[in-house]
Amino acid sequence: MSERLSTQVGQEIIEYILTRKKMRNMRMRITSKREVTVSCPLHTAIADVETFIAKNIDWIKQSQQRILQNATSLEKYEYMTGEKFLFLGKEYTLMVKEGETREVTAIGDYIFMTVYDLWDFEDKRSMLDKWYKSQATKIFADRFSYLKFLHKDLFNGQYQLKIKKAVSTWGTCAVNKAVITLNFRLIYAPLELIDSVILHELCHLYYIHHDKDFYDLLATLDPLYKEHSKLLDRKYIDYTHYND
Numbered sequence: 001m002s003e004r005l006s007t008q009v010g011q012e013i014i015e016y017i018l019t020r021k022k023m024r025n026m027r028m029r030i031t032s033k034r035e036v037t038v039s040c041p042l043h044t045a046i047a048d049v050e051t052f053i054a055k056n057i058d059w060i061k062q063s064q065q066r067i068l069q070n071a072t073s074l075e076k077y078e079y080m081t082g083e084k085f086l087f088l089g090k091e092y093t094l095m096v097k098e099g100e101t102r103e104v105t106a107i108g109d110y111i112f113m114t115v116y117d118l119w120d121f122e123d124k125r126s127m128l129d130k131w132y133k134s135q136a137t138k139i140f141a142d143r144f145s146y147l148k149f150l151h152k153d154l155f156n157g158q159y160q161l162k163i164k165k166a167v168s169t170w171g172t173c174a175v176n177k178a179v180i181t182l183n184f185r186l187i188y189a190p191l192e193l194i195d196s197v198i199l200h201e202l203c204h205l206y207y208i209h210h211d212k213d214f215y216d217l218l219a220t221l222d223p224l225y226k227e228h229s230k231l232l233d234r235k236y237i238d239y240t241h242y243n244d
């Protein structure tokens with residue numbers, strides 16, 4: 001059950017979406033649309049929610065500001081030499097030149113791109129997108145096999161890996177079909193964060209819900225899962241919306 005509410009902090013009205021859930025502690029998130037969402041235990045008083053928001057006002061402002069900056073910088077890409085792109089959590093500098101071929105390769109800190117026409121923006125965008133997708137296909141499959149092998153006592157069945165463009169999730173697990181789907185935009189994040197999503201989804205093969213058993217198992221496989229998921233949501237969530 002969610003409701004749209006507002007509260008005054010200093011001179012400012014903060015609008016937020018409140019969801020009451022069976023949970024222990026209040027939690028807050030800023031969505032990629034810069035909306036404040038709060039989840040709280042079922043019987044929390046509104047006054048407590050408002051205090052929680054007021055206490056975290058600096059964090060709210062900073063997160064909204066950061067999302068705004070990232071969003072505009074993503075839209076501003078012209079795919080010209082010197083622009084920075086993320087790949088596996090590292091920043092790469094794009095180097096574009098005209099030539100007889102259409103090619104993308106990453107060497108050192110650079111992504112080299114050869115195009116027919118330096119000013120064909122759409123072609124450059126689609127080439128780089130394809131390159132990211134092909135990297136994601138290879139790298140996610142490698143990590144998936146590796147993690148299954150590392151925990152072969154737990155995951156010895158036949159599981160299928162799929163990669164999709166998703167808007168709001170990093171991964172899903174269709175337990176009955178034993179299919180794990182990863183968001184291809186995870187390719188912007190470092191390997192350890194990609195691994196943490198794979199491990200999370202693999203744990204769903206044992207426990208469908210995010211209950212204690214689920215997190216106990218996840219913690220044995222990915223002891224830093226909390227930090228990993230925070231990092232993904234704070235640093236890379238905007239990339240789930242890019243170009244969709």
Ligand SMILES: [Zn+2]
Pocket residue numbers: 200204210
């Ligand atoms: Zn889950």
